[in-house]
Amino acid sequence: MDRLDVEILRLLQQDSTQSVAEIAEKVGLSTTPCWRRIQTLEKQQVIDKRVALLNADKLGLNLTVFVQVKAAKHDVVWLNQFAEHAKNIEQIVEFYRMSGEYDYMLKVVVADMQAFDVFYKRLVTGIDLSDVTSSFAMEQIKYTTALPVIS
Template identity: 40%
Template sequence: MSVRLDELDRKILRVLQQDAARSLDEIARIVGSSKTPVWNRIRKLREAEVIGQQTVILDAEKLGLEACFFVLIRTAEHDAGWQDKFLQTLRARPEVQEAHRLAGDIDYILKVRVSNARAYDVFYQALISEVRIHNVTALLSMEELKSTTVLPV
Protein backbone atom coordinates (compact mmCIF):
# COMPACT_ATOMS: atom_id res chain seq x y z
CA MET A 1 0.00 0.00 0.00
CA SER A 2 1.54 3.28 -1.06
CA VAL A 3 1.42 6.48 0.98
CA ARG A 4 0.28 9.80 -0.49
CA LEU A 5 3.19 12.24 -0.57
CA ASP A 6 3.12 15.90 -1.45
CA GLU A 7 6.05 17.85 -2.90
CA LEU A 8 7.41 18.87 0.53
CA ASP A 9 7.42 15.21 1.64
CA ARG A 10 9.31 14.30 -1.54
CA LYS A 11 11.87 17.07 -1.01
CA ILE A 12 12.45 15.93 2.56
CA LEU A 13 12.88 12.31 1.45
CA ARG A 14 15.36 13.30 -1.28
CA VAL A 15 17.44 15.27 1.25
CA LEU A 16 17.36 12.46 3.83
CA GLN A 17 18.40 9.87 1.23
CA GLN A 18 21.47 11.95 0.37
CA ASP A 19 22.53 12.37 4.02
CA ALA A 20 20.27 11.43 6.93
CA ALA A 21 22.79 12.87 9.39
CA ARG A 22 21.90 16.45 8.39
CA SER A 23 20.48 18.62 11.14
CA LEU A 24 16.80 19.49 11.18
CA ASP A 25 17.74 23.15 10.59
CA GLU A 26 19.74 22.22 7.50
CA ILE A 27 16.97 20.00 6.09
CA ALA A 28 14.40 22.75 6.63
CA ARG A 29 16.65 25.30 4.90
CA ILE A 30 17.26 23.01 1.90
CA VAL A 31 13.57 22.18 1.39
CA GLY A 32 12.45 25.79 1.97
CA SER A 33 10.37 25.28 5.09
CA SER A 34 10.63 25.88 8.81
CA LYS A 35 11.85 23.35 11.35
CA THR A 36 8.55 22.39 13.02
CA PRO A 37 6.66 21.38 9.84
CA VAL A 38 9.70 19.44 8.63
CA TRP A 39 9.99 17.61 11.96
CA ASN A 40 6.26 16.77 11.87
CA ARG A 41 6.55 15.46 8.30
CA ILE A 42 9.56 13.29 9.18
CA ARG A 43 7.72 11.92 12.24
CA LYS A 44 4.65 11.07 10.13
CA LEU A 45 6.82 9.46 7.43
CA ARG A 46 8.46 7.30 10.11
CA GLU A 47 5.08 6.35 11.59
CA ALA A 48 3.86 5.37 8.10
CA GLU A 49 7.09 3.32 7.71
CA VAL A 50 8.08 5.25 4.58
CA ILE A 51 11.28 6.01 6.50
CA GLY A 52 12.72 2.85 7.98
CA GLN A 53 15.87 2.09 9.88
CA GLN A 54 18.61 4.70 9.62
CA THR A 55 22.14 3.44 9.22
CA VAL A 56 25.52 4.27 7.68
CA ILE A 57 26.98 2.93 4.46
CA LEU A 58 30.41 1.37 4.86
CA ASP A 59 33.08 0.94 2.18
CA ALA A 60 33.37 -2.85 1.73
CA GLU A 61 36.75 -2.71 0.00
CA LYS A 62 38.30 -0.55 2.74
CA LEU A 63 37.11 -3.18 5.20
CA GLY A 64 38.83 -5.95 3.22
CA LEU A 65 35.65 -7.32 1.64
CA GLU A 66 36.93 -6.98 -1.91
CA ALA A 67 34.99 -9.80 -3.58
CA CYS A 68 31.31 -9.48 -4.47
CA PHE A 69 29.64 -12.64 -5.73
CA PHE A 70 26.16 -13.00 -7.16
CA VAL A 71 25.03 -16.51 -6.31
CA LEU A 72 22.32 -18.12 -8.44
CA ILE A 73 20.49 -20.95 -6.69
CA ARG A 74 18.21 -23.60 -8.10
CA THR A 75 16.44 -25.95 -5.76
CA ALA A 76 14.30 -29.01 -6.27
CA GLU A 77 12.60 -28.41 -2.93
CA HIS A 78 9.90 -25.81 -2.42
CA ASP A 79 8.10 -26.97 0.73
CA ALA A 80 7.64 -24.63 3.68
CA GLY A 81 10.11 -26.50 5.90
CA TRP A 82 12.93 -26.18 3.37
CA GLN A 83 12.12 -22.51 2.75
CA ASP A 84 12.16 -21.75 6.50
CA LYS A 85 15.52 -23.50 6.93
CA PHE A 86 16.95 -21.69 3.88
CA LEU A 87 15.76 -18.31 5.17
CA GLN A 88 17.19 -18.97 8.66
CA THR A 89 20.50 -19.98 7.08
CA LEU A 90 20.66 -16.80 4.97
CA ARG A 91 19.80 -14.56 7.90
CA ALA A 92 22.55 -16.15 9.98
CA ARG A 93 25.22 -15.47 7.32
CA PRO A 94 26.60 -11.90 7.54
CA GLU A 95 28.21 -12.32 4.11
CA VAL A 96 24.76 -12.29 2.48
CA GLN A 97 23.89 -8.66 1.79
CA GLU A 98 20.80 -9.35 -0.29
CA ALA A 99 18.64 -12.36 -1.10
CA HIS A 100 15.79 -12.45 -3.59
CA ARG A 101 13.32 -15.17 -4.58
CA LEU A 102 12.91 -15.06 -8.35
CA ALA A 103 10.45 -16.02 -11.04
CA GLY A 104 11.95 -18.03 -13.89
CA ASP A 105 14.67 -20.66 -14.18
CA ILE A 106 16.65 -19.47 -11.15
CA ASP A 107 14.92 -19.76 -7.77
CA TYR A 108 17.06 -17.38 -5.70
CA ILE A 109 19.84 -14.84 -6.16
CA LEU A 110 22.16 -13.76 -3.36
CA LYS A 111 24.58 -10.88 -3.17
CA VAL A 112 27.52 -12.09 -1.09
CA ARG A 113 30.45 -9.92 0.09
CA VAL A 114 33.65 -11.67 1.15
CA SER A 115 37.38 -10.96 1.20
CA ASN A 116 38.36 -13.30 -1.65
CA ALA A 117 37.55 -16.51 -3.54
CA ARG A 118 38.74 -18.70 -0.66
CA ALA A 119 36.36 -16.91 1.71
CA TYR A 120 33.55 -17.45 -0.80
CA ASP A 121 34.33 -21.17 -0.84
CA VAL A 122 34.08 -21.27 2.97
CA PHE A 123 30.68 -19.57 2.68
CA TYR A 124 29.59 -21.97 -0.10
CA GLN A 125 30.65 -25.08 1.84
CA ALA A 126 28.78 -23.87 4.93
CA LEU A 127 25.66 -23.08 2.89
CA ILE A 128 25.45 -26.48 1.18
CA SER A 129 26.16 -28.28 4.47
CA GLU A 130 23.15 -26.58 6.08
CA VAL A 131 20.60 -26.63 3.24
CA ARG A 132 20.08 -29.04 0.34
CA ILE A 133 20.50 -27.11 -2.92
CA HIS A 134 20.14 -28.57 -6.41
CA ASN A 135 22.49 -26.20 -8.27
CA VAL A 136 24.63 -23.19 -7.35
CA THR A 137 26.33 -20.83 -9.79
CA ALA A 138 28.58 -18.08 -8.48
CA LEU A 139 29.35 -15.01 -10.56
CA LEU A 140 32.19 -12.72 -9.46
CA SER A 141 31.55 -9.03 -9.98
CA MET A 142 34.60 -7.58 -11.70
CA GLU A 143 33.56 -3.95 -11.16
CA GLU A 144 30.66 -2.23 -9.44
CA LEU A 145 29.34 0.30 -11.95
CA LYS A 146 26.50 1.66 -9.84
CA SER A 147 25.30 1.09 -6.33
CA THR A 148 22.73 3.21 -4.57
CA THR A 149 20.18 3.06 -1.83
CA VAL A 150 18.41 6.15 -3.18
CA LEU A 151 14.86 5.63 -4.45
CA PRO A 152 13.35 7.96 -7.06
CA VAL A 153 10.83 10.05 -5.11
Protein backbone atom coordinates in the same frame (compact mmCIF):
# COMPACT_ATOMS: atom_id res chain seq x y z
CA MET B 1 3.01 12.44 -0.07
CA ASP B 2 3.47 15.89 -1.52
CA ARG B 3 6.51 17.50 -3.13
CA LEU B 4 7.90 18.60 0.27
CA ASP B 5 7.82 15.02 1.58
CA VAL B 6 9.52 13.84 -1.61
CA GLU B 7 12.25 16.46 -1.26
CA ILE B 8 12.77 15.61 2.42
CA LEU B 9 13.17 11.94 1.48
CA ARG B 10 15.67 12.79 -1.27
CA LEU B 11 17.71 14.87 1.15
CA LEU B 12 17.68 12.16 3.83
CA GLN B 13 18.76 9.55 1.28
CA GLN B 14 21.72 11.75 0.31
CA ASP B 15 22.80 12.36 3.91
CA SER B 16 20.74 11.30 6.91
CA THR B 17 23.10 13.12 9.28
CA GLN B 18 21.74 16.51 8.20
CA SER B 19 19.99 18.33 10.99
CA VAL B 20 16.26 18.96 10.78
CA ALA B 21 17.08 22.68 10.57
CA GLU B 22 19.30 22.10 7.51
CA ILE B 23 16.64 20.00 5.80
CA ALA B 24 13.93 22.51 6.68
CA GLU B 25 15.93 25.34 5.17
CA LYS B 26 16.55 23.41 1.94
CA VAL B 27 12.86 22.58 1.46
CA GLY B 28 11.55 25.97 2.57
CA LEU B 29 9.92 25.02 5.87
CA SER B 30 10.51 26.01 9.44
CA THR B 31 12.07 23.40 11.71
CA THR B 32 8.97 22.19 13.57
CA PRO B 33 6.79 21.39 10.52
CA CYS B 34 9.77 19.69 8.87
CA TRP B 35 10.39 17.60 12.00
CA ARG B 36 6.69 16.64 12.08
CA ARG B 37 6.83 15.51 8.46
CA ILE B 38 9.91 13.37 9.15
CA GLN B 39 8.19 11.87 12.21
CA THR B 40 5.09 11.09 10.11
CA LEU B 41 7.21 9.45 7.39
CA GLU B 42 8.88 7.31 10.07
CA LYS B 43 5.52 6.34 11.65
CA GLN B 44 4.20 5.40 8.19
CA GLN B 45 7.39 3.34 7.72
CA VAL B 46 8.25 5.24 4.54
CA ILE B 47 11.53 5.86 6.35
CA ASP B 48 12.46 2.36 7.42
CA LYS B 49 15.66 3.19 9.30
CA ARG B 50 18.71 5.44 9.20
CA VAL B 51 22.07 3.74 8.89
CA ALA B 52 25.72 4.35 8.12
CA LEU B 53 26.86 3.04 4.72
CA LEU B 54 30.28 1.47 4.99
CA ASN B 55 32.99 1.34 2.33
CA ALA B 56 33.48 -2.34 1.43
CA ASP B 57 36.96 -1.76 -0.04
CA LYS B 58 38.17 -0.01 3.12
CA LEU B 59 36.94 -3.03 5.10
CA GLY B 60 38.84 -5.39 2.81
CA LEU B 61 35.64 -6.78 1.28
CA ASN B 62 36.84 -6.69 -2.30
CA LEU B 63 34.80 -9.46 -3.91
CA THR B 64 31.09 -9.28 -4.74
CA VAL B 65 29.46 -12.51 -5.86
CA PHE B 66 25.95 -13.16 -7.13
CA VAL B 67 24.93 -16.69 -6.18
CA GLN B 68 21.94 -18.35 -7.81
CA VAL B 69 20.29 -21.29 -6.07
CA LYS B 70 17.81 -23.89 -7.26
CA ALA B 71 15.60 -25.26 -4.53
CA ALA B 72 15.78 -28.95 -3.74
CA LYS B 73 12.09 -28.84 -2.80
CA HIS B 74 9.32 -26.39 -3.44
CA ASP B 75 7.43 -26.41 -0.17
CA VAL B 76 7.03 -23.99 2.70
CA VAL B 77 9.06 -26.13 5.11
CA TRP B 78 12.11 -26.11 2.83
CA LEU B 79 11.67 -22.39 2.05
CA ASN B 80 11.57 -21.49 5.74
CA GLN B 81 14.59 -23.69 6.46
CA PHE B 82 16.60 -22.13 3.63
CA ALA B 83 15.55 -18.59 4.54
CA GLU B 84 16.62 -19.12 8.15
CA HIS B 85 19.90 -20.70 7.03
CA ALA B 86 20.70 -17.77 4.71
CA LYS B 87 19.69 -15.09 7.25
CA ASN B 88 22.35 -16.40 9.61
CA ILE B 89 25.21 -15.93 7.13
CA GLU B 90 26.42 -12.33 7.41
CA GLN B 91 28.24 -12.36 4.05
CA ILE B 92 24.83 -12.50 2.36
CA VAL B 93 23.84 -8.84 2.10
CA GLU B 94 20.82 -9.32 -0.18
CA PHE B 95 18.54 -12.34 -0.63
CA TYR B 96 15.70 -12.65 -3.17
CA ARG B 97 13.23 -15.31 -4.28
CA MET B 98 13.19 -15.15 -8.07
CA SER B 99 11.17 -16.20 -11.08
CA GLY B 100 12.91 -18.04 -13.89
CA GLU B 101 15.41 -20.87 -13.96
CA TYR B 102 16.88 -20.25 -10.51
CA ASP B 103 14.74 -19.88 -7.42
CA TYR B 104 16.94 -17.60 -5.29
CA MET B 105 19.53 -14.88 -5.85
CA LEU B 106 22.03 -13.98 -3.14
CA LYS B 107 24.37 -11.01 -3.18
CA VAL B 108 27.47 -12.00 -1.23
CA VAL B 109 30.34 -9.74 -0.16
CA VAL B 110 33.64 -11.30 0.91
CA ALA B 111 37.33 -10.43 1.06
CA ASP B 112 38.63 -12.77 -1.64
CA MET B 113 38.24 -16.15 -3.34
CA GLN B 114 39.42 -18.01 -0.25
CA ALA B 115 36.78 -16.27 1.85
CA PHE B 116 34.19 -17.10 -0.79
CA ASP B 117 35.16 -20.77 -0.59
CA VAL B 118 34.60 -20.69 3.18
CA PHE B 119 31.24 -18.98 2.61
CA TYR B 120 30.24 -21.51 -0.08
CA LYS B 121 30.98 -24.47 2.16
CA ARG B 122 28.86 -22.92 4.91
CA LEU B 123 26.04 -22.20 2.45
CA VAL B 124 25.78 -25.77 1.19
CA THR B 125 26.28 -27.45 4.57
CA GLY B 126 23.16 -28.67 6.32
CA ILE B 127 20.71 -27.63 3.60
CA ASP B 128 19.49 -29.63 0.61
CA LEU B 129 20.08 -27.60 -2.58
CA SER B 130 19.46 -28.74 -6.15
CA ASP B 131 21.98 -26.45 -7.89
CA VAL B 132 24.20 -23.49 -7.02
CA THR B 133 26.00 -21.25 -9.50
CA SER B 134 28.06 -18.13 -8.84
CA SER B 135 28.98 -15.06 -10.90
CA PHE B 136 31.80 -12.81 -9.77
CA ALA B 137 31.46 -9.05 -10.26
CA MET B 138 34.46 -7.68 -12.13
CA GLU B 139 33.53 -4.00 -11.81
CA GLN B 140 30.89 -2.03 -9.95
CA ILE B 141 29.53 0.49 -12.41
CA LYS B 142 26.68 1.91 -10.35
CA TYR B 143 25.81 1.52 -6.69
CA THR B 144 23.22 3.47 -4.78
CA THR B 145 20.93 2.89 -1.86
CA ALA B 146 18.75 5.84 -2.87
CA LEU B 147 15.33 4.82 -4.13
CA PRO B 148 13.61 6.85 -6.86
CA VAL B 149 11.10 9.03 -5.03
CA ILE B 150 8.21 10.35 -7.07
CA SER B 151 5.43 12.62 -5.82
